[in-house]
Amino acid sequence: MISKTRIASHVAGSVILAFMVLPILAVLPASFENASYIKLPPDTFSLRWYRVFLADPEWWQSLITSGKVAVLATVISLFLGTTAALGMQRVSPPARAVLTGLVISPLVVPVIMTAIALYYVMRPLGLHGTMLGLALGHTLLALPFVVVNVGISLRGVDANCLRAAEGLGAAPLRVFRTVTLPLILPGLAGGGAFAFVASFDEVVVSIFLAGVQAKTLPVKMWETIRVEFTPVTAVASTILIAVTLVLFISVKWASSAARTRRVAHVD
Amino acid sequence: MVEGSLGNWRLARQSTAGSATIRSQRLGQICVTGALLGPVLIFLATCFIAPLGELLSLSFSSSAGPLASYREIAASGVYRQVFTNTLILAFNVALIACLLAYPTAYMLSRLRGFALSVALWCVLFPLWISVLVRTFAWILLLGENGPVNRILMSGDLISRPISFLFNSTGVYIGMVHVLLPYALLPIYTAMRNVDQPLLLASDGLGASPFQTFARIYLPLTMPGVAAGFLLVFLLALGFYITPAMLGGMKNMTVAMLIDLFVTEQLVWPLAAAGAFWLLLLVLLLLLVASRFVNLTATVAAR
CATH class of the missing domain: 1.10.3720.10 (MetI-like)
Structure with a gap:
């Protein structure tokens, strides 16, 4: 196609890419607001609202709760996701398709529906308002990404390596631990990081499952935004972005490093 | 796919063994698959399907009739x-x-x-x-x-x-x-x-x-x-x-x-x-x- 269309698409594309990223960054300057209301960009910058965040136990406790819940959700979804991916390799393709559909279905069912259903069954069980309840709800939404990521890694494992290990007399569990596991580690790391972020950022299920004892940062933020418009919410947003960004960059960096290693290995 | 080819290779190696050993080994394989898929199936059944089922029965629970x-x-x-x-x-x-x-x-x-x-x-x-x-x-x-x-x-x-x-x-x-x-x-x-x-x-x-x-x-x-x-x-x-x-x-x-x-x-x-x-x-x-x-x-x- 002629270069005029290419120029047009590059201009439009760049503008749209900017539209996708730049608005998110608007919360960063807002968090350094000095006044008691949000003005963008702020007239004067300060750490005033970061101090408010740290001084208010409700805010920093919610950050800690978010971290604990996310770790718990990550551990549960890594265990469930890895065993599921390993098991799905051993069944026939039609059975695998059914299992994949089942694992992915929580992403298709409207989240509000899952949220109220979990709220309804967890309340009488005493799981409502607990970190475990939140983590189980988050696992539902994080699991598909772990299964997909680990599944992709497993397909990349050279069967000859497994044969060699087995031929040398290693028991199945030892083959897994010493051969399969190191080879699928990038997939586990990617899936784990994603599970962590999915839990850390989750709002809808959390709104319904959180209680006074276990309230995550997004829930605290949601409740605050609905009542008042304070720069503390910009601080909370910045913290959510920072945690996500660190994990996002490390995953991208790790996966590109793994790719480079693989290429070097083939050469 | 990896496991599939591995399975074939195992089968080839097993063909020399007796049929009873093959059967017991195949049973073992099924047990391993079941043990691997069990946790995720239990999790989805209890944390996803059962809650949705409860919600479904709730939707029929109106005093004015099921629908x-x-x-x-x-x-x-x-x-x-x-x-x-x-x-x-x-x-x-x-x-x-x-x-x-x-x-x-x-x-x-x-x-x-x-x-x-x-x-x-x-x-x-x-x-x-x-x-x-x-x-x-x-x-x-x-x-x-x-x-x-x-x-x-x-x-x-x-x-x-x-x-x-x-x-x-x-x-x-x-x-x-x-x-x-x-x-x-x-x-x-x-x-x-x-x-x-x-x-x-x-x-x-x-x-x-x-x-x-x-x-x-x-x-x-x-x-x-x-x-x-x-x-x-x-x-x-x-x-x-x-x-x-x-x-x-x-x-x-x-x-x-x-x-x-x-x-x-x-x-x-x-x-x-x-x-x-x-x-x-x-x-x-x-x-x-x-x-x-x-x-x-x-x-x-x-």
Whole structure:
């Protein structure tokens, strides 16, 4: 196609890419607001609202709760996701398709529906308002990404390596631990990081499952935004972005490093 | 696949052994598979299927008869309006997202090396950020005294601030922004898979650039557009956070209605019935979609 269309698409594309990223960054300057209301960009910058965040136990406790819940959700979804991916390799393709559909279905069912259903069954069980309840709800939404990521890694494992290990007399569990596991580690790391972020950022299920004892940062933020418009919410947003960004960059960096290693290995 | 070939190799090795050993080994294999799949199946059964089942029985539990809650929603003009509005909103958001995603995906498909990496980061990074944060950012930007209104006013484009928030404009901007990456990724994948020599061949046979686009490129990338459209449509149908924060009372979506039933009016059977009406819409859409696109590959794309 002629270069005029290419120029047009590059201009439009760049503008749209900017539209996708730049608005998110608007919360960063807002968090350094000095006044008691949000003005963008702020007239004067300060750490005033970061101090408010740290001084208010409700805010920093919610950050800690978010971290604990996310770790718990990550551990549960890594265990469930890895065993599921390993098991799905051993069944026939039609059975695998059914299992994949089942694992992915929580992403298709409207989240509000899952949220109220979990709220309804967890309340009488005493799981409502607990970190475990939140983590189980988050696992539902994080699991598909772990299964997909680990599944992709497993397909990349050279069967000859497994044969060699087995031929040398290693028991199945030892083959897994010493051969399969190191080879699928990038997939586990990617899936784990994603599970962590999915839990850390989750709002809808959390709104319904959180209680006074276990309230995550997004829930605290949601409740605050609905009542008042304070720069503390910009601080909370910045913290959510920072945690996500660190994990996002490390995953991208790790996966590109793994790719480079693989290429070097083939050469 | 790996395990499959491994299995064949095992079988070949076993053929020398007695049939009883083969049977017991095969039984062992089945046990291992069961042990591996057991945890996830138990988890999904208890934390997903059972709760949805409870919700289903709840939806039939109205004192006025099993289908009374479903009828009440279908018969009420107000509730029907919410469903219609949600469908229109989801459809329009999917359409706008695809229109914006197409040229962007085209640009991405033309980029190489570092520029491509940066552009892909721009697409993937927002997907990792909480919907709550992405929506909150728009509240900051679109307010009466926000930067968008100030820029428009300083450029003398408008004399009074435009109210973007708590109306449809805000909901559309926010939802398109949140869902755009889901439209972009499948379209980009489809464009990457276009056989470039086909375009050269069309060019060489004397087709104008427009003809090449309309008769070769567009049909070849249409499956990607269909996948992106359906994915955004599907996700937009159940949207809650963004319309609740950026919209007004007129912009109520089905998800907000369900929330209202549960938290304000405490009518669980209605909430459950509303949720299953919504699920029915989603499943109908999936049924249509499954004829065109492989959604499992698309849904878990991040």
